[in-house]
Amino acid sequence: MIKNVALTVAGIDTGNGAGAETDIKVFEMLGVHGVMAVTAITAQNTKGISDIEVVKPDFLRKQIKVVKSDFDIKSVKIGMIYNKDQFKVVNEELSGYKIITDPVIYAKDGTQLINDVDEYKKLILKISTIITPNAVEASILSGIKIDTIKDAEEAIKKLYEEYGVPFVIVKGGHMRGEYSFDILFDGKEFYEIGYPRLDKKDTHGTGSVFASVIAGKIAKGEEVINAFREARKILQNAIDYGLEIGHGIGPIDPLVYNEKKSQKYQVIEDMTKIGDFIENEEKFWKLIPEVQSNVAHSISPQYVEDLNDIATFRGRIIRRWDRKVIVGYPAVFGNPTHTARLLLAIILNYRIGNTLINIRYDEKILSAFKSLGYEIIEINRELEPQHGEGKTMQWIIEYIKTQYGIKNNLPNVIFDKGMKGKEAMIRFWTNSTDEMIESLRLVCKSL
Template sequence: MNKPVGLSIAGIDTGNGAGSETDVKTFESRGVHGVLAPTAITAQNTMGIFGIIPVDPLFLSKEIEIIFQDFEVKITKIGMVYNSHQFKVIEDKVSSNIVVDPVIHAKDGTQLINDLDDYKRIILKKATVLTPNAIEASFLSRMNISSLEDALHACKKIRDEFGIEYVIVKGGHISSDYSFDVLCNGKEVVKAGYPRLNVKDTHGTGSVFSTVIAAEIAKGKSVENAFFEARRVLQDAILHGLNIGKGIGPIDPLVSLEKKSFKFSVIEEMIKFGDFIEGLQRFWTLIPEVQSNFAHSIPPQYVDGINDIATYRGRISKSWNNKVKVGFPAVFGNPTHTARMLLSIINFKENANSLINLRFDENILKIFKDIGYETIEINREKEPQHGEGKTMQWIIQYIKENYGRVPQIIFDRGMKGKEAMIRFWTSDIEEMMDSLKLVCNNI
């Protein structure tokens, strides 16, 4: 495999939240081989930076020279560059295709770039793409940025003043419930909107965002398309921050890749489960008149919505001779009752990843109780009038408010136009299969 190569010129973050080591991790997650030329070594963790040793400019020059001797570098991403001597090395050694993340200050306030006038004169003039946040853009444009209009003005001003082809001003530091990043390219202004996430772990947002842009450009995408992809990846990475360390923890740039891997495993398990129930004797006795479906999710802590939950495209049905037929294939994002109920259970912080609906029968219910499952009955007559698709959410919310937790067996005796039903959820697909086998053996 011939991967494109991306070079990171930045400091080393010993806590692996930002810096060159995170850039390399992000490059690799996007299908780009990451190489690095460290500009400094920091003593750093989630609580701050406690020391910086800059790399000698002559050695930095050698690092870059050796990289370019051996690799065909498609893109260079520049993060923390410490002083004018290092700026001069980059000016001499790196010529084109440069994404600059202007890391002026760390999250704890530590100044990471000295000789700021030289930085603007040398490094910014080299940039093909510049990705300041609102605070950095305020410094570079010498104007206060507190709104989208301010960000647009600053974006154009920075681009014109420094002659940078693409400037992206990130709106995460602008106080609002819904933020925008803006891209100026001299022809148009492109905006990417996103809801603000109220989370603690945000270390590395600038590094990851700019590195994803660099990676996508290295693979041949336009800057505009790279911008939208970076925004999507960053939103997931922030949403699933790593929750490690005692301070501001790192985001997870690998989460998109991890979720794809989890989804592949879910599809494999759905095939296994479908084959299992098609061969399970007497499973046909558990199928209700409206038929069954099975919902299975990626690990609950990674579930963001219905698109992270798989069900069968068709239902689980029985034929005239009591053969069970599973409606393969398994697909994500199919808003069945089972998928919506599983999502509601997960949203209420239960460790659930599998759910199936079954025919209501007192004998079936008794077997589940004998196995050891706690049950709860829902009176559907109490269900308020609400929009289509809200029933499953209402059931779980009603249980939580009145019971405090969600038992694994939820049943109702139906109502006019609604068939009585048992719904069974587990935290593990193997538990689901073992329990259904026990029910079928004892019915």
């Protein structure tokens, strides 16, 4: 397999939160082979930088020349380059490449990482294809204080016009407001991506990851606007699931984006497995209620955000006249079934469970679950208030919390005896499809 190659020119972060080693990690995540030219080695952890060993310009040049001589470099990501001598080397060796520059002027702890900003602008911005400063960095580079989107647009135009950068992106995490906006300018139009501001402690590496995603996507031949959008999506996930390690500002986790994608593939595999069981279990027809059934199955509960992280069968699980059970393939994500909504409510409230099915209410079935050691709990649908479509499943969880005071250890079997217009129902959740299949096999065996 031939992979495209991207080069990162940056420092080494010994805490592995930003820097060249993080860039390489992001490249590999995107299916790009990453190579590096190291500008400095920092003595660094989540609490900050204690020292910096700067690489001599001649050795930096040697690193770049060596990788250039052997690899077909499709894009270059520039991070920390420390002084004028290094700026000059990068300018001379990499001018003409597709360069994505993250102007790391200051580290999270305030340590200055770029000395001589004026020379940086002349030697580095001038050769950059894309620059990705945050609002503070863009303010320093442009001389325009950025508090609002209008300020950012003014600064972007100035950077575009003065330094001839084809694509200028300003990240809005430092701007005011409940929502943030990243802004891209291509010389003709502004493109904005709005996103909710995340109140997270662990944010180390945001700039590195954002620029590295863009560099990786450019190395694969993607358009800048698409790379911009993908970078924002990956970064938002990475911040949301920051690594709670160290005693300071911990690193974000860009790999969670791929982790969720790989888990979704496994969910579809699991749904096929449970669907095969349902269609081939001789007595499964005895579990199908009048309103029919469905299975909901999610990625790991720690990563579940909404229904898009939960799969169900597109059609229902039905019982035919000849007692044959038919599963409504395919399995799809984001289908707003009752089973998906209830599983989502369970996960968001308890952070447990990843599989749920609704089955026919029958005392024999309840007894079978009890004999397997499962705790059961009854809800009274007569007490359910009138509310909009889709709210019933959340109400079930709220009912359990208020009526039974269950804050943890939610029973696996939740049933009701129905009401006028509502069929009695059993809802059964587990922490894996294997547990679901084995438990339902034993329940069927007992009927």
